[in-house]
Amino acid sequence: MRINRKFATVTVAAASAALMFGGVAQAYTLDQATGTGFVGKGEVQTPFGWNNAKLQANAAGVSFSYDATGTYSAVCTWTTGEGTRGENTHNVSHSTSTSVASAVAYDARVKNQITGFTLKGFGITTTTGTVPVVGGACPGNPGTDGTWTSVEQTGSTGGGLYAHYGALSTLLTPTVPVV
Numbered sequence: 001m002r003i004n005r006k007f008a009t010v011t012v013a014a015a016s017a018a019l020m021f022g023g024v025a026q027a028y029t030l031d032q033a034t035g036t037g038f039v040g041k042g043e044v045q046t047p048f049g050w051n052n053a054k055l056q057a058n059a060a061g062v063s064f065s066y067d068a069t070g071t072y073s074a075v076c077t078w079t080t081g082e083g084t085r086g087e088n089t090h091n092v093s094h095s096t097s098t099s100v101a102s103a104v105a106y107d108a109r110v111k112n113q114i115t116g117f118t119l120k121g122f123g124i125t126t127t128t129g130t131v132p133v134v135g136g137a138c139p140g141n142p143g144t145d146g147t148w149t150s151v152e153q154t155g156s157t158g159g160g161l162y163a164h165y166g167a168l169s170t171l172l173t174p175t176v177p178v179v
Helices: 005-021 041-048 052-061
Strands: 028-030 036-040 063-079 085-107 113-128 147-165 168-171
Touching: 036 041, 041 052, 041 113, 041 147, 041 168, 052 113, 063 113, 085 147
Parallel strands: none
Antiparallel strands: 028 036, 036 113, 063 085, 063 147, 085 113, 147 168
């Protein structure tokens, strides 16, 4: 059996490149200071289970947000009407969701073939919950004048870029620099 060495070399090189860079094609880049970057089409297609035709049909309805939730352990201290000191530890969550403006990106060589989404910057931020501040008022019974005496962040979850389509949402995977 005769093997064409040139063909074999090219095939091995292509397969190696696909293995080495295959995950990067399904990753996004995001400048966390400005909200600009790029999301490849595969990053949206794969979790939503879309083929190219479905992506083409749904692309205009895809939106993005950067979401994060911080959790805090906060101690509220107060004095009752009888002069008794009280103290209670609260677990408090604070969530933020910032919209990220985007535009559908096309391959100029192929009529209307979507390549991904250009991220154009951060938009409006909505929050749920309030981060307690030491010395600030804390919830309690009326007239007890409770204050936060200790606040410690205990964790954070969900920090990342999300793609949304209708009721569907998915956390995207950022590009990891190749070393």
